[in-house]
Amino acid sequence: MxxxxxxxxxxxxxxxxxxxxxxxxxxxxxxxxxxxxxxxxxxxxMRAIRAAAKRLHDEQTTKTYVGLQGDKDFCAAMGEIVLGDAVSADRLRVCQAPGGSGALSIIAMMLNRARPGATVWISDPSWPNHIPLLSGAGLTPQSYPYYDAATGSVRFDEMKEALRGAAAGDIVLLHGCCHNPTGADLTVPQWEAIADLCNEKGLFPFVDFAYLGFGDGLEEDCAGLRALARRVPELAIAASCSKNFAVYRERVGAAMLVGANALDVDTAFSQLLSVTRSVYSMPPDHGAAIVRIVLDDPELRADWMEELEGMxxxxxxxxxxxxxxxxxxxxxxxxxxxxxxxxxxxxxxxxxxxxxxxxxxxxxxxxxxxxxxxxxxxxxxxxxxxxxxxxxxx
Ligand SMILES: Cc1ncc(COP(=O)(O)O)c(C=O)c1O
CATH class of the missing domain: 3.90.1150.10 (Aspartate Aminotransferase, domain 1)
Known part of the structure; x- marks a missing residue:
């Protein structure tokens, strides 16, 4: 072999x-x-992470499996910090994933079940792991122009022009904020224009959100994504806690699906959980439980926000x-x-x-x-x- x-x-x-x-x-x-x-x-x-880990160590009573979705309170808290009130609860489903990479992978595999081999449009340049990860899931990568090295800004007209050439059912991968590797982000009006284009052409937005809180602030960094979420019927988000909670090796992330209605999103979510079952079965618990403790405790949360703001x-x-x-x-x-x-x-x-x-x-x-x-x-x-x-x- x-x-x-x-x-x-x-x-x-x-x-x-x-x-x-x-x-x-x-x-x-x-x-x-x-x-x-x-x-x-x-x-x-981070201070709050250390305190939450101690609390978890003292208070956890079992190490049995957490279930396919993972820690439900972690999922709810992540949905809230990322989307706020941009979509109603009946259209949103969240599952825990092993890091942002795990969330990207399981969503990509689920999308490949919906549309085998679908084209996924990726910014040029992008995080080097996007192409292997998405093509490994069966999707077909295609690039759209993104960065203008001469001005250090986004080639927005060319990006839109390329996406106008996309076919209905194609997927558009967007960086939620703090674009890797260029640091050049879309403005909120540009996110809105991309949302309108997705609606006009029938494109599916897929947002990689790995640096929430590293750009303009926790709320400000969500503004573009939330503007998109308010406008489109469906989208997927892969959120990572690696950087903003500094829990890299714990492998903590969340996969989020927004559907046109509760029935559609439940169906897609059942496929997402069926993907995780077939790949790694249940997610790891430890890091997500720590993040959940931080987000659910007002004092730890305030301390985490302060330290993140310092970074x-x-x-x-x-x-x-x-x-x-x-x-x-x-x-x-x-x-x-x-x-x-x-x-x-x-x-x-x-x-x-x-x-x-x-x-x-x-x-x-x-x-x-x-x-x-x-x-x-x-x-x-x-x-x-x-x-x-x-x-x-x-
Ligand atoms: C753009 C982007 N997406 C996703 C990830 C994956 O992060 P994680 O370590 O949570 O898998 C990274 C990590 O560097 C990244 O830069």
Whole structure:
């Protein structure tokens, strides 16, 4: 059996992380890996998460299975923070999933049951795992133009034009906020225009929501998605708790379906749970139970929101100060877009050789599409970093 296989290509980001670990330079800088880091370079456990984990440890009485849907109170709380009152409860169903990736996968497999091999339109560029994940579920990826590197903003007219060429029943994958890898987001009026286009063409919106709370704030980051949800009859959302609750390894996410009516959404939800039954049966409990404790306890929730806001504002400040440092170093406004973009990522627009030079000569680690993790920046090194980037960029 195994002799029939070829080795899978190495994951580029994981390979870069390994190279970084092996680099003995003390002034090396990791802007590659996509996890939030604090000013000391740590991905700390959030205060409310630690408190909730202790409470769970003391109070949990059984480790029996949680059931196909997972923790129902977690699901209700996630539905509330993501959608607010944008859709009525009878049209919404939520199930727990192993991370945002798990939620994306089970929704994609369920959509593939509805329309085998359906085309799924993905932004160019997008999170590198979208194409393997969605095609692995049986869907057919197709890209739409998204990012204009010259201005650092969304090529909205071209995006709409491409989606006008989509066929009824096609799926449109959208990033809920903090687009990965570009940091360029749709405005609320643009979300509304996409919703109208979906209605006009019969397209199915599928929203990947991995960075809620990292852009403009918890409520503000939901505005576009909620505007969409208010307008369309059906949509799916894959929400991740990895970044905003910093529970990466716990694998916590939620798959949400909105249907035209209760009957339709119940049918689709039964298919979603039948997918999970066939893949991993029941979801893991621990991380979702912790998140549920945080969201259901007013004090822990307030503390979580405060800490999340601190992370967000740190990234906003780093964006502004890094753009300033790049302006000083380059004597130009060519990197000003970094201050306007959202979330953890931006692209520097460097070529592969320039990225290699930054790594080899300066110990600065950036992934191959020149995406940088803003949270990996150090305030006291911004000018050095900016000078190195401008020196290699020419
Ligand atoms: C755009 C996007 N979607 C989904 C995910 C998946 O997150 P998780 O770790 O919760 O599976 C990520 C993680 O980096 C991401 O960047």
């Amino acid at each position: 195994f002799e029939k296989l070829q080795p899978a290509p190495p994951d580029k980001i994981l390979a870069l992380m390994a190279q970084y670990r092996e680099d003995s330079r003390t002034d090396k800088v990791d802007l590659g890996v996509g996890v939030y880091k604090d000013a000391d370079g740590n991905t700390a456990i 967000r504002s740190r990234m906003v400040t780093l964006r502004r100060d890094f753009a300033d440092a790049l302006r000083r170093a380059s004597n130009s406004g060519r990197y000003d877009f970094i201050a306007d973009q959202k979330g953890m990522f931006s692209r520097l627009g460097l070529a592969t050789e320039q990225i290699d030079t930054l790594r080899n000569e300066h110990g600065i680690y950036i992934v191959g599409d020149s995406r940088i993790n803003i949270a990996g920046l150090h305030h006291d090194k911004l000018d050095d970093l900016a000078r190195a980037i401008v020196a290699v960029a020419g």
